[in-house]
Amino acid sequence: MSSNSPNIEKTLLIDGAGCASCVGKIEGALLEVTGVQKASMNFAQRTVLVTGDVVDHDLIRAVENVGYQASFVDQTDQDLLVEKEKSEAAYYHRLMREMTIALSLGVPLMIYGMFIGEMTVSTNMERIAWAIVGLLTLGIMYFSGRHFYIGAWKSFQNHSANMDTLIALGTGTAWIYSMVVVFAPDAVPLMARHVYFEATAMIIGLIDLGLALEIKARGRTSEAIKRLIGLQPKNARVIRDGEEIDIPIEDVVLDDQLRIRPGEKIPVDGIVIEGSTSVDESMLTGEPMPVEKAAGDEVVAGTINKSGTVIFKATRVGKDTALAQIIEMVKRAQNSKPSIGRLADVISGYFVPVVMIIAILSALAWLNFGPAPAVAFAIVSATTVLIIACPCALGLATPMSVMVGVGKAAEAGVLIRNGEALQTASKISAMILDKTGTITEGSPQVTEIQLTGDHKEEDILRLAASLESGSEHPLALSIVESAKAQGFTLSKVTNFNAIAGHGVEGEVDGSTLLFGNEKLMEERSISINHHIADAQRMASEAQTPMYLAINGQLAAIIAVSDPIKKDSVEAVKRLQANGIRVVMLTGDNRATAKAVAEKVGITEFVAEVLPEDKSNKVEELQAQGEIVGMTGDGINDAPALAQANVGFAIGTGTDVAIESADITLMRGSLHGLADAIAISKATLRNIKQNLFGAFIYNVAGIPFAAGVLYPFFGLLLSPVIAGAAMAFSSLTVVSNANRLRLFKASEH
Amino acid sequence: MLIINLLGFVLIGLIIWWFWLYKPDTTAVTKGTVPITVENGVYSPAQVHVQAGEPIILSFVRKDSSPCSAIVQFDDLGLSEELPLNKAREIKFDALTPGKYPFSCQMQMYRGELIVEGPNNE
Numbered sequence: 122m123s124s125n126s127p128n129i130e131k132t133l134l135i136d137g138a139g140c141a142s143c144v145g146k147i148e149g150a151l152l153e154v155t156g157v158q159k160a161s162m163n164f165a166q167r168t169v170l171v172t173g174d175v176v177d178h179d180l181i182r183a184v185e186n187v188g189y190q191a192s193f194v195d196q197t198d199q200d201l202l203v204e205k206e207k208s209e210a211a212y213y214h215r216l217m218r219e220m221t222i223a224l225s226l227g228v229p230l231m232i233y234g235m236f237i238g239e240m241t242v243s244t245n246m247e248r249i250a251w252a253i254v255g256l257l258t259l260g261i262m263y264f265s266g267r268h269f270y271i272g273a274w275k276s277f278q279n280h281s282a283n284m285d286t287l288i289a290l291g292t293g294t295a296w297i298y299s300m301v302v303v304f305a306p307d308a309v310p311l312m313a314r315h316v317y318f319e320a321t322a323m324i325i326g327l328i329d330l331g332l333a334l335e336i337k338a339r340g341r342t343s344e345a346i347k348r349l350i351g352l353q354p355k356n357a358r359v360i361r362d363g364e365e366i367d368i369p370i371e372d373v374v375l376d377d378q379l380r381i382r383p384g385e386k387i388p389v390d391g392i393v394i395e396g397s398t399s400v401d402e403s404m405l406t407g408e409p410m411p412v413e414k415a416a417g418d419e420v421v422a423g424t425i426n427k428s429g430t431v432i433f434k435a436t437r438v439g440k441d442t443a444l445a446q447i448i449e450m451v452k453r454a455q456n457s458k459p460s461i462g463r464l465a466d467v468i469s470g471y472f473v474p475v476v477m478i479i480a481i482l483s484a485l486a487w488l489n490f491g492p493a494p495a496v497a498f499a500i501v502s503a504t505t506v507l508i509i510a511c512p513c514a515l516g517l518a519t520p521m522s523v524m525v526g527v528g529k530a531a532e533a534g535v536l537i538r539n540g541e542a543l544q545t546a547s548k549i550s551a552m553i554l555d556k557t558g559t560i561t562e563g564s565p566q567v568t569e570i571q572l573t574g575d576h577k578e579e580d581i582l583r584l585a586a587s588l589e590s591g592s593e594h595p596l597a598l599s600i601v602e603s604a605k606a607q608g609f610t611l612s613k614v615t616n617f618n619a620i621a622g623h624g625v626e627g628e629v630d631g632s633t634l635l636f637g638n639e640k641l642m643e644e645r646s647i648s649i650n651h652h653i654a655d656a657q658r659m660a661s662e663a664q665t666p667m668y669l670a671i672n673g674q675l676a677a678i679i680a681v682s683d684p685i686k687k688d689s690v691e692a693v694k695r696l697q698a699n700g701i702r703v704v705m706l707t708g709d710n711r712a713t714a715k716a717v718a719e720k721v722g723i724t725e726f727v728a729e730v731l732p733e734d735k736s737n738k739v740e741e742l743q744a745q746g747e748i749v750g751m752t753g754d755g756i757n758d759a760p761a762l763a764q765a766n767v768g769f770a771i772g773t774g775t776d777v778a779i780e781s782a783d784i785t786l787m788r789g790s791l792h793g794l795a796d797a798i799a800i801s802k803a804t805l806r807n808i809k810q811n812l813f814g815a816f817i818y819n820v821a822g823i824p825f826a827a828g829v830l831y832p833f834f835g836l837l838l839s840p841v842i843a844g845a846a847m848a849f850s851s852l853t854v855v856s857n858a859n860r861l862r863l864f865k866a867s868e869h
Numbered sequence: 870m871l872i873i874n875l876l877g878f879v880l881i882g883l884i885i886w887w888f889w890l891y892k893p894d895t896t897a898v899t900k901g902t903v904p905i906t907v908e909n910g911v912y913s914p915a916q917v918h919v920q921a922g923e924p925i926i927l928s929f930v931r932k933d934s935s936p937c938s939a940i941v942q943f944d945d946l947g948l949s950e951e952l953p954l955n956k957a958r959e960i961k962f963d964a965l966t967p968g969k970y971p972f973s974c975q976m977q978m979y980r981g982e983l984i985v986e987g988p989n990n991e
Contacts, residue, residue, distance in 0.1 A: 129930060129955045129956055129957060130955075130956070131956070131957070174930065175957075176902045176904050176928050176957070177902070177928065177957055177959055178901070178902050178926070179902075201953060204953060204954070205939075205953065205954070208934050208954040209934075209936060211934065212934040212935065212936070215934075268909075268935075271909045272909045272910035272911075273910070274909075275908075275909040275910055275911045275913075276909075276910045276911050276978075277887075278911075279911045279913070279915050280887060280888060280891050281888065281910075281911065281915070281980055282888055283910050283978035283979075284910075284976075284978055285910050285978075332935070335936075336936055339936055452951065453949070456940050456942065456949035456950070456951060456975075457942075457947065457949055458942065458944065458949070458975070463944070466944070466973075466977050469976065469977035469978075470977055470980070471889075473888075474884050474885070474888040474889065477884050478881050478884055478885075481877050481880055481881055481884075482877075482881070484877070485873070485874055485877045488870070488873060488874075489870065489874065512976070512977070512978070513937075513976055513978070515976075516975060516976025516977050516978065517975070517976055520940075520975040520976075539947065541947075
């Protein structure tokens with residue numbers, strides 16, 4: 122604890138410093154700011170390193186006052202991580218050193234007390250010997266336990282009490298009582314002249330050990346985020362003025378051209394402009410298959426280029442890359458707390474003073490009703506109560522599990538927005554799936570053209586595509602794409618009119634075209650009677666049939682079909698196996714909806730739903746008492762996603778800028794849903810185990826320490842055992858949270 | 870014995886008063902950037918009074934290397950922030966509505982309060 126040397130370092134980036142003489146001026150201005158101890162400018166880099174205990178804004182103002190602009194250099198996640206690990210390592214070593222010193226006195230003393238002699242004071246020789254031990258213990262309290270006493274005092278001044286308070290009171294009571302026995306033995310009855318120096322030394326040592334081990338275990342809880350941060354390469358090879366140079370990643374700017382060779386990590390987000398390759402995106406999306414990339418395709422920072430060499434243009438750098446945003450989101454989620462932890466927080470808030478009161482009551486009970494030597498029993502029980510109580514375990518129970526659970530989910534390509542979403546996801550009882558783009562690929566293709574007049578197939582496709590080129594409907598797009606793929610040149614459409622929910626009409630190459638569903642044909646009195654059976658057959662095969670009429674005569678039925686994602690069937694099965702009611706929603710016609718639902722094994726579906734009705738369906742299920750999860754593409758479905766208890770957005774690849782969802786699936790597969798729910802359930806189970814364990818530990822431990830078992834079994838807990846139990850109870854919580862790391866979502 | 874028992878109960882009374890009933894003097898309303906040191910189990914200052922409707926920046930500097938203090942969370946605002954050691958981490962609040970916004974470490978051992986005072990509440 123270095124309260125005297127607050128060596129806070131900040132790096133300021135200076136703008137407008139054109140001459141070397143600015144250096145003195147800027148440094149001088151900064152040194153005048155209260156709290157600044159050192160300011161040294163690196164003119165080449167236009168940065169100033171400021172050391173001291175200061176407020177950021179004061180620094181910026183000081184620089185501005187002398188006529189320059191200043192801003193803070195954002196530290197990269199990697200730098201922050203390295204610093205954090207360094208400080209944690211230093212803290213660990215300090216605790217281990219303090220532990221060794223404390224136990225090197227505590228252990229021999231305990232062995233002496235147990236096997237060799239009595240820890241009592243009766244002769245003068247004993248008094249001198251114990252006085253020396255008492256002073257040695259004081260040394261231990263100073264060297265190994267100083268932080269407890271300082272912390273206790275500071276929070277006392279602040280009218281608050283914490284873990285330090287309990288440890289300081291417990292060890293302090295034992296030591297003071299022992300010193301009274303040594304220096305004023307007449308103040309205590311003969312039988313009670315027992316010293317407890319070993320308790321003080323042992324408790325300090327054990328708690329230091331527990332804290333040290335806890336740091337190690339905590340380090341493992343953040344492995345997932347470390348792995349994500351580690352994906353970010355340090356350097357990038359940019360092409361500037363026709364030359365390839367290696368530069369630090371922070372210096373890459375937008376529109377830089379970068380070259381990536383096989384086996385290298387992609388440093389920033391961008392669009393391929395030259396070459397083709399396959400990229401392993403599994404670290405971000407959980408998708409094991411490499412993805413092919415060619416000119417025009419997006420590449421994402423942190424993914425690994427497998428086979429080819431490509432040149433790409435940077436489109437997002439620094440904090441804007443998908444990877445940086447994912448890291449930020451995971452970090453935030455890991456630090457957030459679901460409501461299940463609230464009760465524990467409330468309890469922890471009152472915990473310490475309550476324990477202090479219990480300690481006093483227990484001491485009074487022993488003094489009033491206890492056997493001789495009552496005063497010794499009173500001291501032992503009060504000390505033990507103070508030491509055994511562990512609000513830390515209670516407080517740690519929730520955050521540690523959330524940390525691991527959210528990280529685990531990120532590894533599976535599932536981004537959880539916060540702890541609350543995690544908690545609600547574990548309770549989902551009904552899941553609404555949007556058909557297009559969620560169950561299916563979302564990219565419909567023309568699968569069948571049935572001619573009903575004397576037009577040729579290619580004419581039909583070309584005319585339909587020409588007409589649809591004015592429409593924005595996804596099905597229209599699929600027809601245009603199919604025509605283009607076959608090399609047709611589209612004609613101009615005139616008098617175009619989109620008839621919402623029905624189809625389109627217009628004139629192409631002098632013919633009047635009408636293209637749409639059955640209703641549209643009926644309304645315009647176009648005879649389709651002989652072909653309804655064909656259309657029904659198409660629909661029953663999960664294709665969407667559309668009628669094309671040319672000059673008032675039915676010319677063809679064009680069937681478009683959106684292929685079902687290859688693992689949708691499996692994923693739906695997994696959801697159902699977990700007892701979740703799966704409901705499919707689609708704007709598509711009933712027959713197609715039914716066919717798709719049957720193929721993936723969904724019995725409950727609603728067809729012909731208008732986008733704005735989706736959130737009504739969510740409400741309907743909620744009214745039936747279901748906890749509803751809604752899965753959609755995040756754009757059209759935003760109101761339904763927001764209405765649902767948990768909104769899941771299916772990310773396309775690694776586009777994570779999906780704001781309306783509670784949970785984002787980075788790969789398109791529905792397995793992400795089942796994974797997300799499985800991880801949430803496992804995490805909540807883990808939190809409950811932790812909370813239960815911590816709660817029971819305290820509820821059972823405190824009365825035991827107070828001596829309630831003594832009248833029946835003659836059992837009274839030793840303060841040393843209490844110290845060990847306390848030190849390891851929080852370690853147990855952290856270790857149990859770490860168990861979650863081994864959870865395999867795909868098996869649930 | 871009576872005296873000892875009385876002493877015990879007085880002590881209990883003092884604990885209740887000191888930790889629960891005691892209300893600290895209202896400190897002056899602060900504006901702009903408020904530096905808060907995180908050290909030795911406490912946030913200092915642990916109470917920050919601000920005026921409603923005015924943006925405020927809390928600049929946390931953690932000097933305690935124990936990982937317990939590494940995260941500060943504002944439960945009511947659904948906000949949590951990691952505090953690097955010996956570095957200022959500024960958290961900006963846009964005009965808040967009057968009320969008390971407690972903040973704490975994850976284990977509720979470090980506790981503080983951001984008190985936003987309404988226009989009539991001097």
